[in-house]
Amino acid sequence: MTRLKDSGPHTGARKPTARSWLDRFFFVSERGSTFGREVRGGLTTFMAMAYIIVLNPIILSGVSDVNGDVLSAGQLTTMTALSAGLVTIMMGVVGRAPIACAAALGVMAVVAYQAAPVMAWPEVMGLVVWQGVAIILMVVTGVRTAVMNALPHDLKMAIGVGIGLFVALIGLDNAGFVSAGEGGGLLQIGAAGAGGHLDGWPILVFVCGLVLASVLLVRGVPGAIFYGIVGATVLAIAVHYAAGLDSRDWGGASPELPGNPFAAPDFGLLLRVDMFGAWTSAGATTAGVILFTLVLAGFFDALGTILAIGTKADIADADGHMPRVNQILVTDGAGAVAGGLTSSSATLVFVESTAGVSEGARTGLASVVTGLFFLAAIFLAPVFGVVPAQAAAVAMVLVGAMMMMHIREIDWSDVAVAIPAFLTIAMMPFTFDIASGIGIGIISYTLVRSAQGRVRDVGWLMWALSAVFAFHFSMHALGL
Numbered sequence: 011m012t013r014l015k016d017s018g019p020h021t022g023a024r025k026p027t028a029r030s031w032l033d034r035f036f037f038v039s040e041r042g043s044t045f046g047r048e049v050r051g052g053l054t055t056f057m058a059m060a061y062i063i064v065l066n067p068i069i070l071s072g073v074s075d076v077n078g079d080v081l082s083a084g085q086l087t088t089m090t091a092l093s094a095g096l097v098t099i100m101m102g103v104v105g106r107a108p109i110a111c112a113a114a115l116g117v118m119a120v121v122a123y124q125a126a127p128v129m130a131w132p133e134v135m136g137l138v139v140w141q142g143v144a145i146i147l148m149v150v151t152g153v154r155t156a157v158m159n160a161l162p163h164d165l166k167m168a169i170g171v172g173i174g175l176f177v178a179l180i181g182l183d184n185a186g187f188v189s190a191g192e193g194g195g196l197l198q199i200g201a202a203g204a205g206g207h208l209d210g211w212p213i214l215v216f217v218c219g220l221v222l223a224s225v226l227l228v229r230g231v232p233g234a235i236f237y238g239i240v241g242a243t244v245l246a247i248a249v250h251y252a253a254g255l256d257s258r259d260w261g262g263a264s265p266e267l268p269g270n271p272f273a274a275p276d277f278g279l280l281l282r283v284d285m286f287g288a289w290t291s292a293g294a295t296t297a298g299v300i301l302f303t304l305v306l307a308g309f310f311d312a313l314g315t316i317l318a319i320g321t322k323a324d325i326a327d328a329d330g331h332m333p334r335v336n337q338i339l340v341t342d343g344a345g346a347v348a349g350g351l352t353s354s355s356a357t358l359v360f361v362e363s364t365a366g367v368s369e370g371a372r373t374g375l376a377s378v379v380t381g382l383f384f385l386a387a388i389f390l391a392p393v394f395g396v397v398p399a400q401a402a403a404v405a406m407v408l409v410g411a412m413m414m415m416h417i418r419e420i421d422w423s424d425v426a427v428a429i430p431a432f433l434t435i436a437m438m439p440f441t442f443d444i445a446s447g448i449g450i451g452i453i454s455y456t457l458v459r460s461a462q463g464r465v466r467d468v469g470w471l472m473w474a475l476s477a478v479f480a481f482h483f484s485m486h487a488l489g490l
Contacts, residue, residue: 032045032375033045035106036048036102036106036373036374036375037106037372037373038372038373038375041323041324041325041372041373042372043370043371043372043373044370045375047369047370047371047372048108048370048371048372048373048375048376048379049375049376049379050369050370050371051108051366051367051369051370051371051372051376051379052108052366052371052375052376052377052378052379052380052383053366053379053380053383054232054233054365054366054368054369054371055108055110055362055363055365055366055371055376055377055380056110056379056380056383056384057232057233057236057365058232058233058234058235058236058362058363058365058366059094059110059112059236059360059362059363059380060233060236060387061235061236061239061402061405062090062094062112062113062115062360062405063087063090063091063094063384063387063394064087064239064394064397064401064402064405065115065402065405065406066086066090066112066113066118066354066355067083067084067086067087067090067394068083068184068262068397068399068402069118069119069122069180069184070086070118070121070122070354070355071083071086072122072184072262072399073122073123073126073127074126075126075127075129075130075131075134076126076127076128076129076130076291076292077130079130079131081131081279081353082276082278082279083263083395084273084276084391084395085276085277085278085279085353086279086353086354087391087394087395088275088276088277088279088388088391089277089279089280089352089353089354090112090113090352090354091384091385091387091388092275092277092352092354092384092385092388093112093113093345093348093349093352093354093357094110094111094112094113094357094381094384095381095382095383095384095385095387095388096348096381096385097111097341097344097345097348097349097357097381098110098111098112098377098378098380098381098384099377099378099381099382100341100344100345100381101338101341101342101345101359101374101377101381102373102374102375102376102377102378102380102381103374103378104337104338104340104341104374105334105337105338105341105374105377106333106334106337106373106374107316107319107320107323107325107332107333107334107338107373107374107377108319108323108363108366108367108371108372108373108374108376108377109315109316109319109338109359109360109363109377110359110360110362110363110366110377110380110381111341111342111345111357111358111359111360112357112358112360112384113349113354113355113356113357114307114308114311114355114356114357114358114360115173115177115406115409116170116173116177116307116308116311116413116444117138117141117304117307117308117346117355117356117358118355118356119173119176119177119180119444120300120303120304120307120444120445121134121138121304121355121356123180123442123443123444124300124303124443124444124445125137125288125300125304128291128292128296128300129287129288129291129292129297130284130287130291131282131353132282132283132284132287132353133284133287133288133291133292134288135282135283135284135349135350135351135353135355136283136284136285136286136287136288136350137288137297137300137301137304137350138304138346138347138349138350138355138356139283139285139346139347139350139351140285140301140350141301141304141305141308141346141350141356142343142344142345142346142347142348142349142350142356143343143347144301144305144343145305145308145309145312145339145342145343145346146340146343146344146347148305148309148343149336149339149340149343150340160469160471160472160475161452161472162427162455163419164419164420164421164427164430164431165430165431165434165451165452165455167416167417167419167420167431168417168420168430168431168432168434168435168451169306169307169434169447169448169451170311170413170416171413171414171416171417171420171434171435172434172435172436172437172438172439172444172447172448172451173307173311173413173438173444174409174410174411174412174413174414174416175410175413175414175435175438175439176410176438176439176442176444176447177406177409177410177413178406178407178409178410178411178414179410179439179442180406181403181404181405181406181407181410182403182407184399184400184402184403184406185212185213185216185399185400185403185404185407186200186201186210186212186213186216186261186400187199187200187201187208187213187216187217187403188200189201189202189204190202200213201213201261210259211249211253211255211259212246212255212259212260212261212398212400213400214245214249215242215245215246215249215398215400215401216242216400216401216403216404218241218242218245219238219239219241219242219243219245219400219401219404220238220242220404220407220408222237222238222241222242223235223237223238223239223241223404223405223408224238224408226238227408230368232365232366232368232369233365235362235404235405235408235409238404238405238408239397239401239402239404239405242398242400242401242404243265243396243397243398243401246260246265246398246400246401247265247266247267247396250264250265250266260398260399260400261399262398262399263395263398263399264398265396265397265398265401266396267396268392268393268395268396270392271390271392271393272389272390272392273389273390273391273392274389275388275389275391276391279352279353279354280351280352280353281351282353283350283351283353288300295481295482296482298478299445299449299478299479299482300445302445302478303444303445303448304346304356306448307444308342308346308356308358311358312339312342312358312359315359315360315361315363316332316335316338316339316342316359317332318361318364319359319361319363319364319367320332322364322367322368323367323371323372324372325372338359342358342359345357345358345359346358361412363377366380417435426455426458426459426462429454429458430451430452430454430455430458431451433447433450433451433454434447434448434450434451434454435447437450437451446483448479449479449482449483450479452472452475452476452479453476453479453480455468455472456468456472456473456476457476
């Protein structure tokens with residue numbers, strides 16, 4: 011019998027071609043991908059995430075700290091892009107997964123609306139750095155397993171859903187679509203002073219952007235949210251000049267075309283961090299609760315996102331275990347540290363990475379590509395400064411909607427689950443405080459389960475967390 015040679019046309023296996031070091035390092039061929047797919051996937055992920063370069067500065071620069079100080083939107087644009095670029099490249103090289111990182115919306119809400127009102131900005135960012143350190147220590151020591159097991163699955167899902175609803179409410183308020191009600195009402199449709207009606211060109215810009223992004227999103231167009239913001243911004247520019255509007259009509263910066271699209275990056279916020287000030291200025295209990303909320307809001311969301319991306323990219327095994335998951339989680343913690351050091355809030359994994367995966371990304375090479383695009387955006391700050399709050403609000407509402415999708419994973423047929431899950435979700439927007447929602451949810455779950463005679467099922471760590479939150483809620487009444 012004549013053996014077939016490896017060379018020449020035949021039906022047997024082909025001789026393996028030589029793989030470059032880049033291919034071997036990122037497992038490109040091993041995961042069934044190509045360099046072209048990785049580049050295309052990396053670009054798609056950037057397009058899907060680019061709105062954060064606009065949204066993060068708008069949110070953080072729109073809030074004063076306890077001293078009345080405001081962060082510069084221009085500096086925040088530079089820092090947001092810088093942190094996202096560096097951490098995403100690190101994720102690609104260390105984690106070697108198609109996962110991109112940027113300022114996390116859930117953590118951003120805690121930073122802006124819970125931490126800033128009770129401490130100075132450098133102290134806020136110091137807590138963000140501690141958040142990253144805590145996440146890294148949790149990964150290294152295995153504490154993450156204990157915390158993961160302590161919080162019931164339904165409550166974890168409820169926390170994510172509640173944060174989504176909270177973020178959407180902020181977006182609707184920033185757009186002027188809802189506002190504080192007149193005559194004692196909690197909320198009303200339309201901006202303040204509009205008498206409960208939708209009125210003005212800026213509202214139309216928001217609605218058009220929301221419709222455009224929603225249509226593209228449901229049709230599976232990569233970068234749908236980004237295109238919605240771009241479309242709303244283009245409309246805002248046209249309306250601004252045609253109708254002769256000014257900054258008062260937009261409730262902030264006007265969508266005016268910059269004279270020069272390029273600008274030298276402003277690194278003024280880099281390393282403006284106070285690592286220990288929060289514990290004395292806001293108090294150890296308040297700072298501790300905020301830090302706990304930051305860790306909770308970022309850590310559990312990251313775990314779910316990482317596994318979701320791994321499953322979609324077909325690189326997780328049958329049990330849902332991701333390769334190099336510890337490296338990925340450590341990088342995620344390092345991203346929080348980087349976000350604090352750049353004053354851009356915690357830079358964590360982004361679920362929008364699934365857009366790149368849908369375009370074929372399977373390796374960390376795609377993340378490197380995404381990171382390089384973020385770094386290039388540093389020099390285009392004037393372009394991103396054109397985007398009005400009404401256009402950026404489109405992203406907040408839709409991201410909130412996508413976070414709400416996890417509500418289907420809650421067992422609403424069990425009243426002992428439904429009560430704490432509902433309170434967790436409802437209390438975040440109703441109290442305008444993420445920590446309150448988490449605390450009320452944990453306490454109610456502990457009490458309800460115990461009332462069923464299932465004290466042991468609750469676990470000592472949940473009791474400990476309940477005691478911490480109960481003390482926090484009663485501090486004022488106790489005169490502390």
